[in-house]
Amino acid sequence: MTKQVKDIGEQGLLKRLQRFCPPEIIGDDAAVLVTAPEQSLVVTTDLLINGVHFSDVTTSPEDTGWRAAAANLSDLAAMGATGLGITVGLGLPGEVSVSWVERLYQGMTECLQKYNTSIVGGDIVRSPVTTIAITAFGQAHPQRIIRRSAAVVGDAIVVTGVHGASHAGLQLLLHPELKQNLNNTEQEALIKAHQRPQPRLDVLPILWEILTPHSQLPNATCSTWGDPKTAVAPPNSPLSVAGMDSSDGLADAILQICRASGVGAVLERRQIPLPKAFDHWLTEQQALEYALYGGEDFELVLCLPKELANILVQQLGQDAAIVGTITTETKVLLHDQQKKFPDQVLSLSQGFQHFQS
Amino acid sequence: MTKQVKDIGEQGLLKRLQRFCPPEIIGDDAAVLVTAPEQSLVVTTDLLINGVHFSDVTTSPEDTGWRAAAANLSDLAAMGATGLGITVGLGLPGEVSVSWVERLYQGMTECLQKYNTSIVGGDIVRSPVTTIAITAFGQAHPQRIIRRSAAVVGDAIVVTGVHGASHAGLQLLLHPELKQNLNNTEQEALIKAHQRPQPRLDVLPILWEILTPHSQLPNATCSTWGDPKTAVAPPNSPLSVAGMDSSDGLADAILQICRASGVGAVLERRQIPLPKAFDHWLTEQQALEYALYGGEDFELVLCLPKELANILVQQLGQDAAIVGTITTETKVLLHDQQKKFPDQVLSLSQGFQHFQS
Numbered sequence: 001m002t003k004q005v006k007d008i009g010e011q012g013l014l015k016r017l018q019r020f021c022p023p024e025i026i027g028d029d030a031a032v033l034v035t036a037p038e039q040s041l042v043v044t045t046d047l048l049i050n051g052v053h054f055s056d057v058t059t060s061p062e063d064t065g066w067r068a069a070a071a072n073l074s075d076l077a078a079m080g081a082t083g084l085g086i087t088v089g090l091g092l093p094g095e096v097s098v099s100w101v102e103r104l105y106q107g108m109t110e111c112l113q114k115y116n117t118s119i120v121g122g123d124i125v126r127s128p129v130t131t132i133a134i135t136a137f138g139q140a141h142p143q144r145i146i147r148r149s150a151a152v153v154g155d156a157i158v159v160t161g162v163h164g165a166s167h168a169g170l171q172l173l174l175h176p177e178l179k180q181n182l183n184n185t186e187q188e189a190l191i192k193a194h195q196r197p198q199p200r201l202d203v204l205p206i207l208w209e210i211l212t213p214h215s216q217l218p219n220a221t222c223s224t225w226g227d228p229k230t231a232v233a234p235p236n237s238p239l240s241v242a243g244m245d246s247s248d249g250l251a252d253a254i255l256q257i258c259r260a261s262g263v264g265a266v267l268e269r270r271q272i273p274l275p276k277a278f279d280h281w282l283t284e285q286q287a288l289e290y291a292l293y294g295g296e297d298f299e300l301v302l303c304l305p306k307e308l309a310n311i312l313v314q315q316l317g318q319d320a321a322i323v324g325t326i327t328t329e330t331k332v333l334l335h336d337q338q339k340k341f342p343d344q345v346l347s348l349s350q351g352f353q354h355f356q357s
Numbered sequence: 358m359t360k361q362v363k364d365i366g367e368q369g370l371l372k373r374l375q376r377f378c379p380p381e382i383i384g385d386d387a388a389v390l391v392t393a394p395e396q397s398l399v400v401t402t403d404l405l406i407n408g409v410h411f412s413d414v415t416t417s418p419e420d421t422g423w424r425a426a427a428a429n430l431s432d433l434a435a436m437g438a439t440g441l442g443i444t445v446g447l448g449l450p451g452e453v454s455v456s457w458v459e460r461l462y463q464g465m466t467e468c469l470q471k472y473n474t475s476i477v478g479g480d481i482v483r484s485p486v487t488t489i490a491i492t493a494f495g496q497a498h499p500q501r502i503i504r505r506s507a508a509v510v511g512d513a514i515v516v517t518g519v520h521g522a523s524h525a526g527l528q529l530l531l532h533p534e535l536k537q538n539l540n541n542t543e544q545e546a547l548i549k550a551h552q553r554p555q556p557r558l559d560v561l562p563i564l565w566e567i568l569t570p571h572s573q574l575p576n577a578t579c580s581t582w583g584d585p586k587t588a589v590a591p592p593n594s595p596l597s598v599a600g601m602d603s604s605d606g607l608a609d610a611i612l613q614i615c616r617a618s619g620v621g622a623v624l625e626r627r628q629i630p631l632p633k634a635f636d637h638w639l640t641e642q643q644a645l646e647y648a649l650y651g652g653e654d655f656e657l658v659l660c661l662p663k664e665l666a667n668i669l670v671q672q673l674g675q676d677a678a679i680v681g682t683i684t685t686e687t688k689v690l691l692h693d694q695q696k697k698f699p700d701q702v703l704s705l706s707q708g709f710q711h712f713q714s
Contacts, residue, residue, distance in 0.1 A: 029436050
């Protein structure tokens with residue numbers, strides 16, 4: 001018979017889960033972490049409820065664990081912070097199988113290990129509904145905190161990868177009949193984008209190198225910068241980059257940045273990087289809506305001076321792209337260079353109106 | 358009509374609750390906090406479920422908020438850390454009234470303000486059961502972390518206040534007929550001990566002063582120390598204090614410290630500070646069981662050399678007391694100086710056996 005949480009109790013379960021935590025952490029009222037000198041502490045928290053934020057129908061416990069950890073690490077990356085650790089509070093009905101919980105922890109630690117961090121504390125209690133409460137801690141240099149409110153007119157808007165893939169993957173899991181126009185590789189890539197999103201902590205060192213004048217960039221690249229004194233942030237100046245992650249969709253991210261910064265933006269609709277499979281799978285309009293409103297791609301949306309944005313996109317390679325420009329207007333316009341579509345004012349309420357009806 | 362969470366939505370509620378948070382915290386993917394140089398980060402987390410950990414029957418939303426914040430601050434105090442902030446994740450059924458949530462936050466912030474800390478981040482989601490996920494983080498000097506595992510044979514065991522009061526208060530709320538043998542002042546004091554427990558962060562500066570040789574203690578006191586070179590910890594030596602809080606009862610705290618340190622203890626049953634009202638309200642045995650197993654008194658249980666323990670108790674005043682000694686045996690003995698009761702081996706399983714049946 002499958003062992004359930006009520007068979008071993010919360011204390012028994014805690015003991016079993018200790019193997020997922022660094023041994024030096026266990027056994028006191030709180031965990032102790034060493035922070036680097038002159039770093040600020042960055043903290044983010046998420047509460048996930050069974051049936052609302054995750055479901056065994058579309059997601060294995062390992063993937064639920066991975067996604068929960070990834071979402072929190074992505075919030076750290078969005079602030080310019082690297083991970084120090086996470087705490088995990090679990091509320092569990094007695095009928096949940098012990099193996100489900102162990103697989104959840106397995107998925108969390110797989111994600112955390114990839115980004116050199118770990119579970120440093122937790123709490124397990126009985127609850128009528130499975131609940132996962134994660135708080136992630138990171139550190140960032142005070143001069144390198146990325147804020148939503150720092151976008152300035154003229155900034156280029158960079159996105160770090162394709163958008164819409166995670167939502168497409170979820171649709172394939174919910175409606176397998178949608179798979180018929182996709183080959184196996186395409187199906188797997190989209191489903192993986194949903195199940196195992198990658199927080200973009202890898203972007204940070206590249207970004208810092210570009211923003212620091214004593215970086216090791218080749219001189220040839222420097223010649224394209226215009227006046228390097230203004231284009232490159234000196235070591236102690238406020239950071240010339242604004243941003244957040246696209247966990248709630250690309251449209252949400254750009255609208256939030258514009259609202260927080262008191263600016264607007266023009267987006268070039270054909271510049272938004274989409275999964276290649278969308279070309280022959282979705283209409284142009286559907287593909288754009290997946291990208292703008294799908295959410296959970298956990299990419300970074302960064303606003304920085306055009307010269308630096310060009311270098312960033314070049315260094316990131318793959319699908320990173322400049323998708324638009326920050327403007328003085330307080331609205332976000334979706335523009336079509338090919339004039340096939342008229343200019344459109346972006347809002348959150350229009351999300352998914354077309355293809356969900 | 359009472360406004361419910363579903364009337365204004367999670368986003369609407371988040372906006373209303375922002376007045377409980379420092380304004381500089383709001384609006385990014387994560388909160389940024391400044392830590393002092395050379396301090397370690399200390400992190401603790403708790404998950405509280407309606408009907409399991411709190412209930413509107415015995416506790417107002419303000420008191421639930423206070424208690425939740427106090428429990429986490431107590432975990433920090435138990436590690437020797439002062440608070441930097443807490444994050445609050447709330448899972449709420451749509452039918453919860455907005456005012457309940459505001460009153461919860463009111464109680465949390467009242468407690469946090471008293472200890473110079475604040476709510477720095479959070480998440481609000483829909484859930485079938487009201488759920489409060491709190492993560493508290495603090496900072497401590499790496500040489501001043503209080504661990505359970507550091508008790509050594511010969512240490513005196515200090516408790517910082519009375520035990521049993523919180524459980525007595527709960528019993529009075531659940532069974533008002535028990536009030537008949539208590540006067541109003543006694544009733545109120547016990548109920549307040551349950552509703553508004555005080556995390557003992559106030560003990561830390563007193564403890565550090567005693568443990569540091571360049572403290573401003575009067576010379577007269579020094580003469581009682583024996584050899585100050587061994588009795589007082591030099592600035593960079595490992596801390597000669599072990600401990601935890603008594604949130605799960607005094608018996609649990611002492612047993613946990615002994616287990617983690619690989620030692621035993623002898624407790625003098627008449628040395629354990631009890632609320633005065635217990636004298637004429639409970640039998641001797643009941644009073645002891647309230648103190649040992651009642652829980653939620655959120656006092657500190659500290660093990661340190663006898664000379665320092667004497668000074669600590671003297672400085673703390675009020676009800677602080679030395680209740681026993683750490684021994685080589687791996688069991689905890691309850692001893693009666695007056696020989697009215699035979700020696701008894703303390704265990705967790707015997708808790709409440711007498712007066713709950």
